[in-house]
Amino acid sequence: MTKILYVPLDDRDCNYQFPWLLSRMTEDIELLRPPYEWMGFLKKPADRERIWSWLFEQAPQCEYAILSVDTLVYGNIIGSRIHHDSLEACGQAMDRFRLLKEKNPKLQIHAFNLAARVAAYNDSHEDPDYWQDHGYDIWRCTWLLDKQSRDGISEEENAELAMLKSRIPAEILQDFLTRREADRFVNLTSVELVKEGIFDILTVPKDDTAEYGYAASDQLAISQKAAEEQVTHRVYCYPGADEAGCVIFARLFCRIMNYQPVIYVRYSSLSGSSVVPLYEDRPLGESIKWQIFSAGGIYTESPADSTCMLAVNAPGKRQIEAAQQAKGRDLSSDNCTNPEELLCYVSYYAERYKRPVGICDVTMANGCDNAFMERMRSHQTIDQIQTFGGWNTAENTNGTVIAALILASYYDSWITRPDLKKNADAFLLRSLIADWLCQSNALLQFLEDYAPAHGIDPGFLKEREEETRLWFLERLNTLLEEKMDKKIKGREAFLKEIRFNWNGAYYFAIDAEVL
Secondary structure (H helix, E strand, C coil): CEEEEEECCCCCHHHHCHHHHHHCCCCCEEEECCCHHHCCECCECCCHHHHHHHHHHHHHHCCEEEEEHHHHHHCCCCHHHHCCCCHHHHHHHHHHHHHHHHHCCCCEEEEECCECCCCCCCCCCCCCCCHHHHHHHHHHHHHHHHHHHHCCCCHHHHHHHHHHHHHCCHHHHHHHHHHHHHHHHHHHHHHHHHHCCCCCEEEEEECCCCCCCHHHHHHHHHHHHHHHCCCHHHEEEEECCCCHHHHHHHHHHHHHHCCCCEEEEEECCCCHHHCCCCCCCCCHHHHHHHHHHHCCCEEECCHHHCCEEEEEECCCCCCEEHHHHHHHCCHHHHCCCCHHHHHHHHHHHHHHHCCCEEEEECCEECCCCHHHHHHHHHHCHHHHCCEEECCCCHHHHHHHHHHHHHHHHHCHHHCCCHHHHHHHHHHHHHHHHHHHHHHHHHHHHHHHHHHHHCCCCCCCCHHHHHHHHHHHHHHHHHHHHHHHCCEECCEEEEEEEEEEHHHCHHHEEEEEEEC
C-alpha cells in the first residue's frame, strides 16, 4: 500500500474531499488527510501547529506528499488574502519544509502555492474587511500599475490611476501591499525549495487571474526566479486553484503506476480553444494542455494515439455566467459551436476505440449549459462517459475531470473492478447533481425566489441552514427524478445529502451514492 500525505488548500469539499474520493477509485493507494476539524473555517485559519506535527508523525511511513503551502503558512486559501504575518514569520514557516525533507529524505514533496487573487469587486466575504468598500478600487489600481510597468498606460488611464490612489485610504493600500510582499516572498521561497531539492515539483495555480494585475506580476517574478534557479521544468504556473489537489493526485498516481496517459481533446467549436474564459488569463486550449501535463498526461490531437478522450463543450466566442443563460445567451457565440457533433463523436469514440471519455462543460462559468445537458439526455451520453464536470471556473472543471479520466484510462473504465467502478460512478453522479441540477438550476431558483422571499442571506445561512438544506434536498430529488429517473448507467442513483461549506449556499457540497 502506497501512502500519500495530503494537506488541502482548505476545508471545502473540492479541496478536502475530492482528492480523497479519487483515491477510492484506485487500488493500493491511501491518501492521508489531517482531521477535518483541524482545517479551519473560512476566515478562521487551520490549526497549523497540529497539522505540522501530524506531518512529521506520518511522513516516515509515506513515499509522497501533496502539500498546500498556503495552508501550512497562512492557514488556508483565505489566509493568504487576510493574514498579517511578517516576512520573518513566513520564512520560519518555510523552513519547516526543509526540516521535513531533512528528516524524511525519501519523501517526494509535490507542493502547490497560489498566486493569490485580487478580487475585482466590493465584497469582504472572502477578503479583508475593507474589501467591502474598496475592493474594486484596489483591484483596478493594481491592474493599472501592472499594465503601466509592462506595457504603458494611456493618459486617461494615468488620470484614473491617480484618482484611485487618492480615493483608497493610504493605510488600507499599505496593508494590502505589505501582505502582497509577504505572499510573493513565499512564492519565491517556494521556487528556492525546488532548487534545493526540497520540493520535487511546485505547482503555482493562478487564482481568479487576468492579463494584468498582481497575480500576473507575481507570475512574472516567479518565472524569472525559476529561470534564474534553472528549475523552469519543475515549476508549473497556470490558471486554477480548487482543482490542484486532484490534479497532483493524478500526477502521483501516474508516477506510482509508471503510467503516462495520452489524452485526445476535442472541442464543440473550432474557436473554443482560443477563447479566454472568465477569471483566467490565457486561451482555454493552453490551460487544458497545462492541466493534462501537470496531471502526468500527454496531449494529442489524434484519437488513434490516445488512451482516453476529453470532450470539451466550449464557448464559440466568449464565456458567460451560467446564471445568465436563461436571458443572456449570446446567439453569435452559440452559432460558433456544434455541441451536437461533439456528442455524436463521443458515441463514435466510445464505440470505435472502447476507451474512456470525460466531458468538460465550460461554455459557462459557475454551472452547466442546460441546453447542452438536455442534448446529453437525448443522446444518452451519461451512460457512455466515465467522468463529467461543469463547476466554478473552467480550470476547476478541467483539472478535476482530467484527474478522474486518467484513473479511468488506467483501469479500463473499471470494467473488471466493480467496487472501484461503484465509487467512480458515485463521483460522476455527484458531479451531475452538483454542477448541473444544483448550480445551474436549484441554486439559481433559491437565489432568485426562495431566499429573497424568506429573508435568507445566501452568503451566511446562520440559523436558516437546516431550512435551506431541506429546501435543496426536496428540489434536487425532484430534478433527479425529472432529469435522470433517479438512475445512472442502469443503477439506482441517490442524493444522500447536501451540506454547506462555510455556511453559505454558494458553497454547497453533494454526497451521492450508486446502488
